[in-house]
Amino acid sequence: MNRWLVFLTLLLQVIAADAHKPSDSYLALRPDGQQIEGKWDIALRDLDYAIGLDSDNNGEITWGELRARHDAVAAYALAHLKLRTNGEDCPPRVTTQLVDQHSDGAYAVLRFMALCPETVVTLEATYSLFFDLDPQHKGLLRLDLPAATTTAIFSPEQPSQRFELTGASKLQQFIDYLKHGVWHIWIGFDHILFLLSLLLPAVAHFASGRWQPLDSFKPAFWDVLRIVTAFTLAHSITLSLAALEVIQLPSRLVESAIALSVVLAAANNVFPLVHGRRWVVAFFFGLIHGFGFASVLADLGLPRDSLVLALVGFNVGVEVGQLAIVSAFLPLAYALRKTVFYRRIVLFGGSIAIMVVASIWLAERALDFKLISS
Amino acid sequence: MPRNAARFLISLCFCCAPAASATPFIPQDPAQVLERLPVRPTDPAMEGLRELRRQLAADPRRLDVAIDLADRYFRLAVRQGDPRYIGYAQSALTPWWGQPEPPTEVLVLRAGLKQYLHNFDAALADLTQALARDPGNLTAWSYRAVIYIVMARYEEARRDCRQLYSRDQGLIAAACEPTVDALTGNAATAYASLAEALRRNPAATPSQRLWVLTRLAEIAQRLGKLTEAEARYRSALKLGIDDQYLLTAYAEFLLDQRRPAEVVELLKDKTRNDVLLLRLALAEQSLALPAAQTHQAAIQARIDAARLRQDKLHLSDEAIFELVFRKNPREALRLARENWELGQREPSDARILLEAALAAGQPAGAAAVLEWLARNRHEDVILLRLAAELKALRDGKP
Numbered sequence: 001m002n003r004w005l006v007f008l009t010l011l012l013q014v015i016a017a018d019a020h021k022p023s024d025s026y027l028a029l030r031p032d033g034q035q036i037e038g039k040w041d042i043a044l045r046d047l048d049y050a051i052g053l054d055s056d057n058n059g060e061i062t063w064g065e066l067r068a069r070h071d072a073v074a075a076y077a078l079a080h081l082k083l084r085t086n087g088e089d090c091p092p093r094v095t096t097q098l099v100d101q102h103s104d105g106a107y108a109v110l111r112f113m114a115l116c117p118e119t120v121v122t123l124e125a126t127y128s129l130f131f132d133l134d135p136q137h138k139g140l141l142r143l144d145l146p147a148a149t150t151t152a153i154f155s156p157e158q159p160s161q162r163f164e165l166t167g168a169s170k171l172q173q174f175i176d177y178l179k180h181g182v183w184h185i186w187i188g189f190d191h192i193l194f195l196l197s198l199l200l201p202a203v204a205h206f207a208s209g210r211w212q213p214l215d216s217f218k219p220a221f222w223d224v225l226r227i228v229t230a231f232t233l234a235h236s237i238t239l240s241l242a243a244l245e246v247i248q249l250p251s252r253l254v255e256s257a258i259a260l261s262v263v264l265a266a267a268n269n270v271f272p273l274v275h276g277r278r279w280v281v282a283f284f285f286g287l288i289h290g291f292g293f294a295s296v297l298a299d300l301g302l303p304r305d306s307l308v309l310a311l312v313g314f315n316v317g318v319e320v321g322q323l324a325i326v327s328a329f330l331p332l333a334y335a336l337r338k339t340v341f342y343r344r345i346v347l348f349g350g351s352i353a354i355m356v357v358a359s360i361w362l363a364e365r366a367l368d369f370k371l372i373s374s
Numbered sequence: 375m376p377r378n379a380a381r382f383l384i385s386l387c388f389c390c391a392p393a394a395s396a397t398p399f400i401p402q403d404p405a406q407v408l409e410r411l412p413v414r415p416t417d418p419a420m421e422g423l424r425e426l427r428r429q430l431a432a433d434p435r436r437l438d439v440a441i442d443l444a445d446r447y448f449r450l451a452v453r454q455g456d457p458r459y460i461g462y463a464q465s466a467l468t469p470w471w472g473q474p475e476p477p478t479e480v481l482v483l484r485a486g487l488k489q490y491l492h493n494f495d496a497a498l499a500d501l502t503q504a505l506a507r508d509p510g511n512l513t514a515w516s517y518r519a520v521i522y523i524v525m526a527r528y529e530e531a532r533r534d535c536r537q538l539y540s541r542d543q544g545l546i547a548a549a550c551e552p553t554v555d556a557l558t559g560n561a562a563t564a565y566a567s568l569a570e571a572l573r574r575n576p577a578a579t580p581s582q583r584l585w586v587l588t589r590l591a592e593i594a595q596r597l598g599k600l601t602e603a604e605a606r607y608r609s610a611l612k613l614g615i616d617d618q619y620l621l622t623a624y625a626e627f628l629l630d631q632r633r634p635a636e637v638v639e640l641l642k643d644k645t646r647n648d649v650l651l652l653r654l655a656l657a658e659q660s661l662a663l664p665a666a667q668t669h670q671a672a673i674q675a676r677i678d679a680a681r682l683r684q685d686k687l688h689l690s691d692e693a694i695f696e697l698v699f700r701k702n703p704r705e706a707l708r709l710a711r712e713n714w715e716l717g718q719r720e721p722s723d724a725r726i727l728l729e730a731a732l733a734a735g736q737p738a739g740a741a742a743v744l745e746w747l748a749r750n751r752h753e754d755v756i757l758l759r760l761a762a763e764l765k766a767l768r769d770g771k772p
Contacts, residue, residue: 020646061407066408099399134458
């Protein structure tokens with residue numbers, strides 16, 4: 001009969017699954033030099049099952065009952081957590097015990113500090129809390145590193161985890177900022193249009209009052225190289241100065257000036273004033289574009305301890321994006337340079353179109369209203 | 375009295391607070407109750423468990439004590455819907471848990487625990503081994519039939535039901551095969567057989583009657599016989615057993631009938647149960663009640679916690695939540711499909727998958743369920759309507 005009852009309830013259970021949360025603890029670790037700061041939330045129900053908290057057996061755990069067992073809680077918990085670096089123990093010591101409410105009930109909160117014999121470079125954590133009593137229990141770890149937060153799950157199948165605190169994460173950080181840089185150039189139409197405006201006439205030279213196609217690739221290549229290098233150098237300078245908070249400019253002014261730079265660069269193709277030394281223009285306006293990049297970088301948030309890494313990564317990303325655009329543009333423009341299509345439609349028509357778009361940006365940014373999106 | 379009411383309100387707020395929760399604090403009053411245990415330590419059942427734990431601690435390899443303890447915890451888990459007891463049961467079986475050929479009793483219990491954790495294949499392997507050793511093990515036949523039903527392996531389920539019925543003619547054994555029939559194109563006959571079995575077994579226990587009545591209500595509902603379904607649900611509820619599955623099924627029935635006010639009435643005191651809380655929140659949302667928001671936040675918190683531990687036990691409820699509350703049909707479809715792929719293939723799993731595919735405008739995503747419906751000649755009117763809409767969408771008809 002009893003067996004049948006199990007079958008019966010099982011039938012229903014299979015379909016309904018459990019209605020309560022399983023047992024988890026939440027462990028947060030923050031390594032800092034030789035120290036590891038920790039916070040560990042452990043369900044009171046689990047602690048009661050393991051070491052007994054409800055001393056008057058009335059089914060209610062009071063603050064007084066928990067407080068009376070603080071030493072036992074600390075000893076039990078810390079006996080089930082090993083923190084090591086380079087094979088050396090980092091013994092933890094509980095500093096305070098608090099209480100917190102999670103979605104499934106009250107948790108004891110243990111704040112602790114572990115001191116390692118040397119600076120923590122690799123962290124090995126071995127977790128065994130409650131695994132003997134409840135093999136379905138899991139320890140959910142959040143590892144707070146300056147660059148990023150990592151999570152991991154401890155289970156009886158995987159009680160030990162190892163983390164590299166620098167090396168890999170620095171590289172990852174660099175790559176992340178590099179990607180941001182590429183992405184920003186790719187979606188930053190104002191920067192692309194500025195660069196294109198300067199590059200469009202690179203396959204021509206101005207003579208007898210009009211643009212004439214160049215006869216060889218070499219001067220076109222050098223012209224482009226000078227322009228791109230000047231632009232890069234200039235915006236790297238201001239990007240660094242702004243990111244390091246040496247110079248700060250209001251963003252509305254910067255954004256308006258960037259739009260103006262696009263208008264002027266395009267206008268110069270239609271009514272050439274500067275033709276030999278467009279790299280000077282690229283340098284001068286590049287200084288302004290650098291402030292624009294800096295505001296993006298500020299929005300991304302800069303890690304305090306690896307500012308230079310992030311800055312270089314972002315800048316390299318911007319260059320990589322730029323180079324991709326240039327290397328797609330130059331061969332195409334060179335191939336088409338003698339055609340009427342290039343001179344009339346691309347160089348002349350394109351520049352007019354860029355002027356129009358950039359003028360609208362300028363008006364929008366200077367007067368703070370929205371007509372088109374950039 | 376007012377103090378108790380205040381305490382109750384506070385605990386209610388806590389149970390509805392998001393998981394991220396407030397900042398940790400140090401309570402002021404030593405008498406402040408932080409946590410209530412689900413069962414009082416002085417409960418005789420708890421005392422029995424403590425005694426068994428003591429005995430097992432003294433000698434962890436005592437098979438009879440380990441089986442008794444694991445069995446009791448397993449039942450507690452099932453009755454309370456609390457997965458902690460599954461872990462306690464597993465812990466009692468530690469010396470045998472990893473063994474390829476443990477004693478038959480361990481095999482059957484281990485299978486029960488593994489199926490609870492949705493590890494269906496491992497559970498089936500244990501049961502098959504147990505039945506090869508002991509073909510008279512009724513529990514093993516019934517467990518295996520149930521797992522096959524859940525996995526939509528109906529022919530194998532039918533075979534096990536027949537094996538069971540040839541050894542025992544009680545109500546549940548008699549209800550086994552009709553349960554399979556009802557899912558494979560013979561719902562009307564199955565309904566008649568179940569009703570007949572119920573009539574022939576007046577001595578059946580209330581919980582057995584509840585189970586058969588719930589099946590009858592579901593089959594009537596699938597066939598679109600709503601008055602009959604309602605009557606069966608009500609008879610089942612009248613038995614006075616607090617059964618999560620029955621409440622869920624009836625709440626969904628009422629929601630389909632656009633009777634959310636009755637769902638709120640039915641479930642308003644069941645907020646501690648996640649499965650029922652979701653249905654309550656659905657009803658509250660359609661009534662635009664303010665409680666919908668707190669309950670939605672509580673469910674979100676629980677889902678976040680489950681995701682942190684990479685739990686996949688509630689994917690179909692997560693899918694419902696994504697579809698209805700977060701208005702994210704693509705994510706709902708992804709979850710419903712993952713649930714289906716894990717082997718959880720019951721009509722309710724099929725339904726959320728079809729609804730999500732329809733809302734996401736991705737009929738191809740429901741191909742597996744459409745195939746399941748056709749192959750088994752399934753008769754659920756709601757599933758068939760959803761399937762027809764999906765096919766129309768797929769074929770580009772309005």
